[in-house]
Amino acid sequence: MTVIDNTHQRLLPVPAATVGPLLDRLGRPGDVLWPSPAWPPARLDRPVGVGATGGHGAIRYHVTAHRPGRLVEFTFDPRTGLTGTHTFDLLDHGDSCVLRHRLVATPTAWMRALWPAVVGPCHDAVLEHLLDNAEIAVTGTVTDPYRYPWRARLAARLESVHVSAVAVPADALALRSALPQPDLADAFAARIPPGATTDAQAWADAIFRNPPPAVTALLRLRNILVAPFGIARGDRTAFDTIIRTDRELLLGTDAGHLDFRASILVDAGDDDITVTLSTHAVARNRSGRVYLALIRLFHPPVVKAMLRRAAASRCLAPHPTTTP
Template sequence: MTVIDNTHQRLLPAPAADVGRLLDRIGRPGDPLWPSPTWQPMRLDRPLSVGATGGHGPVRYHVSDYRPGRLVEFTFDPRIGLTGTHTFEVIDHGDDACVLRHRLVATPSAHMRPLWPALIGPCHDTVLEHLLDNAEHAVTGTVTDPVRYPWQARLDVRLFSVQVNATSVPQNALLLEAALPPAAGPRSDLADAYAARVPPGVTTDPQAWADAIFGNPPPAVTALFRLRNALVTPFGIERGDRSAFDTISRTDRELLLGTDAGHLDFRASILVEPDDDGVTVTLSTHAVAHHRTGRLYLALVRLFHPPVVRAMLRRAAAAAVRPRPVTPPGLPTTTPLR
C-alpha cells in the first residue's frame, strides 16, 4: 500500500531555542508561523499539549506528542482520508543555527490516493514552504527564495479561504441605522446585506475595505456600470460616478458611504468584525426611491444587485488573502534546505 512520506525543512541562522519559541505558539492566536490570512488558520481547542484537538479547514488532527521548544506531533483523524502523522521538529545545527523540519508520514485512503498528487499534495507543499518562509523571516527579517504558488494552491485559497454569503443587516451597523429616518425602514425599495468571511491577519480598517470593494471592482461590474450610465440619461436619472461611494462618516469598525440623488437616496455600510478565527466584513445596502421612475429603476437594479455585490466583495476579499512575498526578492541571507 502506498505511503506518503513528505518532508520540508529549512536551515535557519538562529539558535534552536529561539525557533522553538516560535513553534510553541503554533495553533494559537497570533501564531507567527502559520501562513494566515492566505490559508485558514490552524486552531486547537486548548493550549498546545498532548490531547489538544483541532486542525486547519477540513483537515483534522490531535496532538499526539509534544516536547516544548523541540517537537510537535499531530495524528490525523482518519476520516479525512489520511492515517498517520505530521510532525514539526527543531534540530540543532551548531550553536547559532538550527533546522526547522516538517515531516508527514501517512497512508492515504482509496479516494485520497488520486487526490494527493493532483490537488492536496501541491497545496500541502505550498503551505509548508510558506510556513518556512515565515520562520525565516521571523529570525532574519528577510527570505531568500519566497514560495511560488502553483495553480492548485491559488484555486484552493480562492475557494476555501474566502466565503461570501447573504446575511441580515448586523445589529452593530450603528452608522447605517442612525442615517436612516424613522420611516425609511417600511418603505425601503432596496435593503440587503452580504458578508465575506476571511482568515485572521487581514486589515480591519473599514476604509481600506471600502477602497478595495468600490475602488477596484471586477471588469464585468465596471462595464455594467458604464452601460447603466449610457442608458439612464433619457429617463431623467443622473449619471453615476465615484462620488456615489464617498465616505460620509466612520468609526474604527464601520464606515458609511452613499449619496442623495434626484431619483433615490443610497447608503451603504461596511462593518468589519474581527475575532480569533477570522474577520467578517459585511456590506449592507439601503436605498429609497423618490418617485415612480426611481422605483422602476430600483426594480431593475434588484435583478443585478446580488451578483454584483457578491462579485465586488469576493474580489476585495480575495485580494486581502492573496499570497504576497514577505520580503523583496534579491536580499539573500541564508540558504534553505530544499
C-alpha cells in the first residue's frame, strides 16, 4: 500500500495564542481536545515535550518534535503497524488560525488491510470530533457538528461502551427503601472512558427519553397487548424522577398491576465512569405476576440496549469540560 497522507484542519476565529495552550495539554489532565469518552483516552507519561511516550488504545507513539503552543509531532511505534508521524500544528490566518493535523505514514503488516477497512474511517472520525472539541472550547459552540458515519459510530460504541449485568448496588439506598422485597430485581452497568457527564438526571433523560427505535416499537406493542387485561398503557410519566440524592436518582410509578422503580448511580473513577441502572418491581395481583413473568424475558436485552444507546449518545457529542 502507498504512503497514507491524511490531513484534517479547522479554521478557528481566534488567534493562535488562544488555541496553543490546548495543544500543550494533549494526553494530560485537562486535555479538552481528545474525544474521550467516545474513544479510549490519549495519555502521555509526562507533559508534552520531546521524549514523552504514550498513545490511545492500541496505537502507541512518542513525541519527536515540540514547539510550545505551535506544534506537536508524534512518531508511531513500529508495533502499531504504521511507520511515520502524525502532527498537530497551528497556522496563523489573520486574526484567526488554522488547527491542522497531518498523518504521513506507511502501513505495515496487518495495518495494510485494517487501515482502509476500519482504522482509516475511525481516524477521520476521531480528528473531526477533536476539531469540534477545539471549536467549542474557544468559541462555546460548533457551527457544523461532525456526524459519525455508521462504521465509525459502531466502532466507537464497541471501543468505548461496555455494558454488563451486575448485582443491585448496595449504594442504591433509595431503591432498596422504596421496594425492599421486589419480585423482580436486576441491574446493568455501563463502563465508559472518563469525560462523560456525571449528572444522574442527564443520564436518566438519555436512557428513558430517547430509547432505541426497536425498544419504542416494543413499548407500543406492549400497550396494545396489555389493554385487554386491564393493565394501564405506559407513558412518559412512568420515568419521572421521584427522589434525587447526592448518590442516586430514583424514577418510577405505581400502577394497578405492579409498582416499578429504577435507580441510576454514577460513579466517576480515575480510569472510567460507571453508570448503573437498577430495577425493582413488585406485582400487586395475578395480572402483575403474569406480566412480570413475560417481562423477565425481554427486560435484560431492552435495558442493555437503552443503556448502551444512552452511553453512545453521551460519548459522541463534542463536550470539552473546560476552556483555555
